[in-house]
Amino acid sequence: MKKFRVIISILIFFLFSAAFLNFGKDWLLLQKIIKETQLIPSVMNLMYNLSSTAFLSVAVILFVTFISGRTYCSFFCPLGVLQDIFSFLSKKSFRKQKFSYSYKSHFRYYFTGIIILSVLAGTLIPLNLSDPYSIFGRIFSDIMRPIAVIGFNSIIDLSASVKIIIMTKQKINEIIPYSLIVSAIYFIAIFVLAAAKGRAFCNMFCPTGTLLSVISKHSIYRIYINDKCVMCGQCEIVCKSQCIDYKNSAIDFENCVMCLNCLKSCSEKAIEYKHRTSRINSPNMKKDKFSRKAALKWIFSLTGFAAFGTLLQSLKFVNLLTNHSEAAETMPVPPGCVSVEHLRSRCTSCHLCVSVCPTNIIVPSAAPDGFKGIFQPVLNFKNGYCTYECTRCSQVCPAGAILPLSLEEKKITSIGEVQLKIEKCIVTLQKTDCGACAEHCPTGSVFMKEKNGLHYPVTDSSKCVGCGACTYVCPSEPLAISVMARGIHTSLKPFTSDGIEKTEKQNEFNF
C-alpha cells in the first residue's frame, strides 16, 4: 500500500512541477485539470463565486477524507509530497530520522481560526502565506522556473550546434526579488522542518490539513494497532506525523496524513487499515470525552466564532484599516479579474498565471500593496503585452480570482484605457514617420492620421482593451503612449471582427 502511495504521489508531484514550470510544450490541459484538485483555492472559488465545479471538488475532497482519512495530504498535496521528498533526501544524506510520538496541542485549530477570521475580515495575507498549494506554486514559479530556464538556456549555449539552429531558448519571467526571497525562505524552512520533524508543517500551520483533520477525526476507515502488537516501536519511529503512541496502542488519527509508513514497518501485521470499530483508542479522543458541558462549550465557541466572523465581514474590517492609495486600486490586472477588488479578495497567490503567461507580463506584485493580499499578480507592460488571442491565465486560475473567459469575451474586456501624449511622440519630436503603436493595436483604437505629409497617432479609447501593445512598442523615451489601468474592468461593444471580405468583379492588374 505504501508503494502505491509513493507511486501516486511522485506522479502527482511531477505533474504539478510540469504545470508550474510550464516548459517547452503546452501544458494547458494539465493545468486546467490540476486547478480543480486543490482545496483552499476551490473553497475560495466556492465561497466568493459559487462555482459549481469548485463545489464538486470541495465535496469530493471532503467526502474522500470522511471515507479514508487524510489521504489527500499524502497523495494529492504537492507541498506534502515535496516535504516527503525532503525527508527522504535528508534521511539518505544526513541521518536516519527517528520520530517519536508527540502530543499535538490545539494550536493549529486556533491558527486556522485566525486565517478564517482574517479572510472574513477582508485580508488574504495569512491565507496567502499558509496555503500549501500556493506555497508550492510560488516555490516552483518563482525559484524553480528561473533556475530551470537558466539551466536549459545555458545547455543550449554550451552545445552550440543546437544554438545555431533550433532548440529554442526560453524566456525567463521577470524575477521579483521580494517574492523570490520569501519563496526561498519558505523553501529552506520547509526543508529544515521536513528533515527534522517530518510533516510538522501539515499539523501545525497548514489550513488544509486542519480542515481535513476535523473530518478525518470521524472518518470511516482508519488505522488501528491490533492485538498482535509486540511493542517493538518501529511504527512510531517511521511515523512522519508523530501520531502513533505504540505504548498505549493508540493512534491520533486526526493528525495522521495517511503516509502508510507504519503499515509497511510492522513486521507482525499488527497495524491495520480497516473500518471504524467502536473501540476508542485515540489519545485525543480520550481527552475530549463527550459531555454536555463540552458540547455546550463547543456550540458557544462556534457560534461566537461565526458571529464574530460575520461581524468582521459585514464591517469589511480591513477596508476600514487600510487607506488604499489610488494607484494600488487601479493596478493593471489580467482580463477576467473583473476588478482589482475581485482579484484581491480571492487570489491565493499560487502564481500559476505567472507561469502560464506566454508574454511574461503577469508578475507577482513587487511589494506588498495594502493589507488585502500578498504576492498577488499584476501586469507589467514593460515585459510585453497581453496577447489578444490568449485566455490562458483565466483558464488556469484555481481560485476564480481570474474568471474563465471565452476568447470572444476576452476580446471585448477592457482592462485599461489608452493615454496618448502627442508632444512626446517621435513623429512630433523628430518629424519622421513611426506608427509602431498603431501597427500593433489589435482593435484599431490607435490609428494614424495624415497631417503635412506625416502620420500622427490618434486614439479612440472606446475600442481600447488596454492590452499594452502600444506602450510596449513605443520607441519614445519617455513613453508617448501608455495604458491607464481600470480599477473595474468594462465590457466594450463587440467589434465586427468577422466581416466579409470584398471581392473585385473585374480583376485586372493595375500596371
Next chain:
Amino acid sequence: MDESILITRKTFLGKCVSVILAASIPSFLNREIFSAFESQPYLTAVKQGSPEAMAKAAFLNFKFLSTMAIKNKTVLVKPNIGWNVKPELGANTNPGIVSETVKYFIERGAARVYVMDNSADNWKESYTSSGIEKAAKSAGAIMAPAHQESYYQSVNIPSGKKLKKTKIHEIALSCDLFINLPVLKTHHSTMMTCAMKNLMGVIWDRYELHSLDLHQCIADLNTVIKPQINIVDAYRVMFKSGPRGTSRSDIVLKNQLFISNDIVSIDSASARTLNLDPNKIKYLAIFGKDKPGFDLQKTEIKKVAL
C-alpha cells in the same frame, strides 16, 4: 525536437570556421551581402487562382528561376509571420503560398529550406496561428526561431544614411538564396508594407528603425539585404487598418501574385495594386527613384491569368 533540423557536428564546425573567417576579414562587412540580379528586372504577375495554383504558375512562368542554381543551396524563405491572427485576416503571408514555395525549392534540390520571421506578436503563437509553421513543416522546411538576440549578428551598413549598423539574423546572413515572401498590406504610417518593408523581419531591433526615421531606415536596410527572388502574396489584400488589421472587412480578395528578381519593381507594382502612387511611398521613392524598376517601364512584365 524534429531530427531533420539538427545540424551535424561536421556542418556545425564548418559553419564555425566560416563564421570566424568571415568575421576576421574586415572587408566582409563592406561587401554587399546578397548579390541580386541587378541587370534586368523581370516580373511575372499571376491572377485568378487558388494561392497554391498561382504560386505554381508563377514559378513555371518566371523565366529567371529555370536557370537559377538551386541544387544543394541553403534557402531562406522569409514570409510575413508578424501577427498572431488567422490566415483569413490576411495579416500574414498565405500558408498555401509558403508551402508551395518551400516545395518548389526542395524539388529543385535545395539542401535546406528555412522559414522564419521576427514576429511582432509572440513568435510561437504567431507561427502557429498563421498556419505557416504547419504548412512549411509539412512541405519540408525548417521553422527557425528568431525571437532572441543571440540569433542575430551585428552588421555595418556602409551606405546607410540613418541606419549605420544593425543586427541581422544569422540565417539571413549565411543562406545562399534569400526568398522574400511578403503579403501586400496597407500600413498606418508607411502607407504600404510589402517586399522592402518585409526585410524588417530579419533584423533584431525594429523599433530602432521606428525611432530613427522609418522610411530612410527601410531604404538603408535594403542596401545591405538583397533578396534574389521576391514573391508578393496579393491573394488577400488588406486595404485598410494595416498592417495588423482588425476584421475580415479590411480585406479585398484580389487573387493575384507577383514574382520578381527586383524588389523595386515588385513594390512599385504592389503600390499600384493598392491604388497608391509609388512616389508617395517614401521609403520606396528614396530607395528606388533612380532604379530601373521604379516606373516599371524597363521591367519585363509577364502577365498570366489562370
